[in-house]
Amino acid sequence: MRLRFFDRLSIRQTLLLTAALAGVLGVVAGALGGAGDVGAGLAALAVGALGAGAWVLGIERALARAFEELSQLARRAGHDADYTLRSEAARRDAIGRLGADLNDMLERIERRDLMLAAEVSARTRELEDLNAQLHHQAFHDTLTGLPNRALFDDRLEQAVAYSRRHQRRIAVMFLDLDNFKTINDTLGHAAGDELLMLVAERICQVLREVDTVSRFGGDEFTILLLELSPDDYAEHIARRLIDNFEHPFFIQNKPVTITTSIGITIFPDDVPEGGMTNTLDLLKRNADAAMYTAKDAGKNTYQFFEEHMNRAAQEHLSMQLELRRALQENELHVYYQPVVDLRQGRTIGLEALVRWRHPEKGELLPGAFIPFAEKFGLIAQIDQWVLAAVCRQWRDWQAQLPPGFWVAVNLSAASLKNHGLVDEIAEVLYSHGVPASAIVIELTESQLMENARDVLGLLQGLRELGLRLSIDDFGTGYSSLAYLRQFHVDALKIDRSFVHDLGSHDAAAIVSTIVAMARNLKLRVIAEGVETPAQLEVLRGLACDCIQGFLYAAPLPPAAVPAQLHAVLVPPGDAAPDPGAPPLTP
Numbered sequence: 001m002r003l004r005f006f007d008r009l010s011i012r013q014t015l016l017l018t019a020a021l022a023g024v025l026g027v028v029a030g031a032l033g034g035a036g037d038v039g040a041g042l043a044a045l046a047v048g049a050l051g052a053g054a055w056v057l058g059i060e061r062a063l064a065r066a067f068e069e070l071s072q073l074a075r076r077a078g079h080d081a082d083y084t085l086r087s088e089a090a091r092r093d094a095i096g097r098l099g100a101d102l103n104d105m106l107e108r109i110e111r112r113d114l115m116l117a118a119e120v121s122a123r124t125r126e127l128e129d130l131n132a133q134l135h136h137q138a139f140h141d142t143l144t145g146l147p148n149r150a151l152f153d154d155r156l157e158q159a160v161a162y163s164r165r166h167q168r169r170i171a172v173m174f175l176d177l178d179n180f181k182t183i184n185d186t187l188g189h190a191a192g193d194e195l196l197m198l199v200a201e202r203i204c205q206v207l208r209e210v211d212t213v214s215r216f217g218g219d220e221f222t223i224l225l226l227e228l229s230p231d232d233y234a235e236h237i238a239r240r241l242i243d244n245f246e247h248p249f250f251i252q253n254k255p256v257t258i259t260t261s262i263g264i265t266i267f268p269d270d271v272p273e274g275g276m277t278n279t280l281d282l283l284k285r286n287a288d289a290a291m292y293t294a295k296d297a298g299k300n301t302y303q304f305f306e307e308h309m310n311r312a313a314q315e316h317l318s319m320q321l322e323l324r325r326a327l328q329e330n331e332l333h334v335y336y337q338p339v340v341d342l343r344q345g346r347t348i349g350l351e352a353l354v355r356w357r358h359p360e361k362g363e364l365l366p367g368a369f370i371p372f373a374e375k376f377g378l379i380a381q382i383d384q385w386v387l388a389a390v391c392r393q394w395r396d397w398q399a400q401l402p403p404g405f406w407v408a409v410n411l412s413a414a415s416l417k418n419h420g421l422v423d424e425i426a427e428v429l430y431s432h433g434v435p436a437s438a439i440v441i442e443l444t445e446s447q448l449m450e451n452a453r454d455v456l457g458l459l460q461g462l463r464e465l466g467l468r469l470s471i472d473d474f475g476t477g478y479s480s481l482a483y484l485r486q487f488h489v490d491a492l493k494i495d496r497s498f499v500h501d502l503g504s505h506d507a508a509a510i511v512s513t514i515v516a517m518a519r520n521l522k523l524r525v526i527a528e529g530v531e532t533p534a535q536l537e538v539l540r541g542l543a544c545d546c547i548q549g550f551l552y553a554a555p556l557p558p559a560a561v562p563a564q565l566h567a568v569l570v571p572p573g574d575a576a577p578d579p580g581a582p583p584l585t586p
């Protein structure tokens, strides 16, 4: 109860009460001691009261200062977020403990703060790295690490702007690897990728820091040369690039040689004045057109842009679109040229020759579009289309065809690279109900010899299917006799250039040698391009088996073929000895 009373008093009240009690005790003691001492007691009371008051005030101020200090410290820490602040009051009382608690709290906040700051900065760094990585990926080619098309365009735009402001010349180069597809097809895509990386390095070696090289896609690179000084700097770089490619690249420790074709355009020289809007596109198109001209000029060279090149590029482009349309819209069709057996004097087979009925240009011969189809990668599709057309036609004629009659179909080099070719041909034959023995596949000598080792398996697959094989344009390439035996073909077709020159001793000697060799290998010989009776007589004399040429029939539309099937075209011959059951005889 007593305690509760004192609990309710403030310190000041307690001290005042204590001083008053001391004074009262002094007065009581004085009164007990005598009257004189009462005065002394009163004086003591007054002094005690005054002393106590002063003491109380002193204590109160000291306490207030201590609290104020703590409160200021807490406010500053909160306001400035400075948790390194500490109370320095070294007291052992409640205020001291309060200060220590405050310090403890500040220390914990400070530690948590540091931890958070470290975490935030780590996360920020992570995000910054990720951002830089994404930025790099957006503007660089993942395989070679070179700038990509987007970054190249950006730099080109800046370069054009700079060049306009400061009247400087810049060059844009397009660089395309020659026959890269062959390397990819023969060595595989991993080797192709490795080659592209090495090529990127080699290009960089030739350029200055200020120039930009980018991988534009596939095997195509673009180069931006700033500040063309000296004036022929672009040409100098093009030459160095071409020279630099002369050294082989080493892929999986094997030397691989590849060349490059380069197109160059100069800004502002090659851009018409005022054509501001599509300058970038124009420069790239110019360099591309110049690069194609370099390819057409035999590859492994460079070409500066000239105005006429864009027209050629335009024609290329429209030819490509038109060819695709031709395949879709059935504008292609097949003519058939009889092959006549000299001993029997009649047609024993036909060669299928594609034609294009172009809506504006009229009837086009293969020479006008096959090279484009090869370039645009459409030739294998055309081969397939022709085979299917031949099979349909064979079904229509089937009842009229003499036994053992065949139709020869040309296959391009691109078709030979198709690993699924045998299956695809089997599927077409099967779906049309045509026996494989009715089809002869014609492959040119150069196609076969250039890929001799690779095509052996394919040829075997075709033979196992039951197809027969013949070598076209024989004599124009360099045949290896060893391969000739391994190919197991059924016939050789002597190129028409030898037939044309039969009057000359050399050509006759070559034809005679081919026929003799074919006899030994038990192959049938067909002479192409026979136009005159004189050529026919020489060929008969050389014991040639068959002829094909305008002398008897040009390539014919399908409707004209049945009339040729049973007609005796040449008097049956007696000059040619029996070659020993050559395969292409019915």
Ligand SMILES: Nc1nc2c(ncn2[C@@H]2O[C@@H]3COP(=O)(O)O[C@H]4[C@@H](O)[C@H](n5cnc6c(=O)[nH]c(N)nc65)O[C@@H]4COP(=O)(O)O[C@H]3[C@H]2O)c(=O)[nH]1
Pocket: 337, 352, 353, 354, 365, 366, 367, 370, 379, 382, 383, 386, 410, 411, 412, 442, 472, 473, 496, 528, 529, 530, 531, 548, 549, 550, 551, 554, 555
């Ligand atoms: N000067 C002369 N020429 C004669 C004579 N007899 C035939 N010719 C021509 O000689 C070519 C024979 O075809 P090729 O050597 O296989 O040469 C063919 C063949 O390599 C290719 N070709 C034709 N059709 C196809 C096809 O469907 N696919 C593929 N990949 N190539 C084809 O186009 C080449 C040219 O075909 P065409 O223009 O039809 O030309 C044909 C034919 O019209 C003659 O007495 N004198």
